[in-house]
Amino acid sequence: ERLFADDIEAILELKRKHNAVILAHNYQTPEIFHCVSDIRGDSLALAREAQNLEQDVIIMAGVHFMAETVKLLNPTKTVLIPDALAGCSLAEGITAENVRTLRKRHPGVPVVTYVNSSAAVKAETDVCCTSGNARRVVESLGVPEVIMIPDEFLARNIERETGIKMHTWSARCEVHERFTPQEIRQYRRMHGPLHIIAHPECSPDVVAEADHAGSTASMMDYIAEHKPEKVMLITECSMSDNLAAMHPQTDFIRPCNLCPHMKRITLKNIRQALETMSTEVTIPAELQEPARRSVERMLAIK
Ligand code: 13P
Ligand code: SF4
Numbered sequence: 390e391r392l393f394a395d396d397i398e399a400i401l402e403l404k405r406k407h408n409a410v411i412l413a414h415n416y417q418t419p420e421i422f423h424c425v426s427d428i429r430g431d432s433l434a435l436a437r438e439a440q441n442l443e444q445d446v447i448i449m450a451g452v453h454f455m456a457e458t459v460k461l462l463n464p465t466k467t468v469l470i471p472d473a474l475a476g477c478s479l480a481e482g483i484t485a486e487n488v489r490t491l492r493k494r495h496p497g498v499p500v501v502t503y504v505n506s507s508a509a510v511k512a513e514t515d516v517c518c519t520s521g522n523a524r525r526v527v528e529s530l531g532v533p534e535v536i537m538i539p540d541e542f543l544a545r546n547i548e549r550e551t552g553i554k555m556h557t558w559s560a561r562c563e564v565h566e567r568f569t570p571q572e573i574r575q576y577r578r579m580h581g582p583l584h585i586i587a588h589p590e591c592s593p594d595v596v597a598e599a600d601h602a603g604s605t606a607s608m609m610d611y612i613a614e615h616k617p618e619k620v621m622l623i624t625e626c627s628m629s630d631n632l633a634a635m636h637p638q639t640d641f642i643r644p645c646n647l648c649p650h651m652k653r654i655t656l657k658n659i660r661q662a663l664e665t666m667s668t669e670v671t672i673p674a675e676l677q678e679p680a681r682r683s684v685e686r687m688l689a690i691k
Contacts, residue, residue: 414451482560521604
């Protein structure tokens with residue numbers, strides 16, 4: 390505990406010294422999420438907030454694609470990620486070349502890319518989306534079919550919701566693909582009345598077993614609104630830990646799965662990032678403009 394306290398004090402002091410701000414994704418551990426971060430949220434909220442930052446240095450307590458999005462929106466600022474190896478199975482599951490092949494296969498069909506992707510893939514994209522606005526983004530295009538990449542499950546879930554035909558890719562989130570409908574049904578039998586909320590990176594069969602499906606911000610809103618006695622979040626473990634601290638009256642039933650990439654970020658390496666001003670996130674010059682355009686088009690959709 391004392392070790393946490395030392396790092397927390399040091400980080401708060403270093404933030405002041407360097408005029409730095411810490412953005413934390415909802416999957417960060419509670420000591421990061423509740424004790425040192427300035428801005429917290431889902432991927433969409435973090436991208437939105439990244440448009441209005443006044444500080445000189447931005448630390449992304451999250452994974453690499455999130456830091457790239459922040460850098461795209463803040464090209465002249467120093468953007469740091471405490472561990473440059475904090476990746477994502479979705480972002481690593483598709484290349485820019487793959488996107489070009491898909492476009493050739495489906496000429497004239499717009500490409501909607503989940504923000505969980507590299508800047509190189511975003512640069513080949515018409516518009517980005519997150520799990521929080523995927524339906525709105527897809528519907529805003531007013532077309533009967535889209536290429537929605539790289540998350541096969543997100544695309545299938547949105548296809549089911551909207552009736553719009555999806556050409557997709559085969560990437561999956563290594564955390565959410567592990568949940569099965571059988572285990573969800575078993576938890577319902579074991580625990581009686583239980584609100585089950587699934588992330589749309591889960592398979593459509595898992596989402597079908599849930600009472601609600603949505604982004605991590607939507608999970609937070611659901612709990613604030615319904616104040617359930619018992620809830621099960623079909624997502625990354627820290628989500629339940631962070632929310633349990635905010636809703637002591639609610640019983641958070643696990644299972645949950647850990648994201649090894651999100652868990653690379655620690656108080657220790659946040660402190661180190663601020664002490665050494667590294668690792669700095671950079672984006673190749675030729676990708677900046679086209680990748681930023683895909684993100685900005687998404688942010689313009691209300
Ligand atoms: P959201 O917070 O946007 O729902 O994303 C979940 C996720 O897996 C981010 O890596
Ligand atoms: Fe990627 Fe899944 Fe980890 Fe999110 S939880 S960073 S989608 S691997």
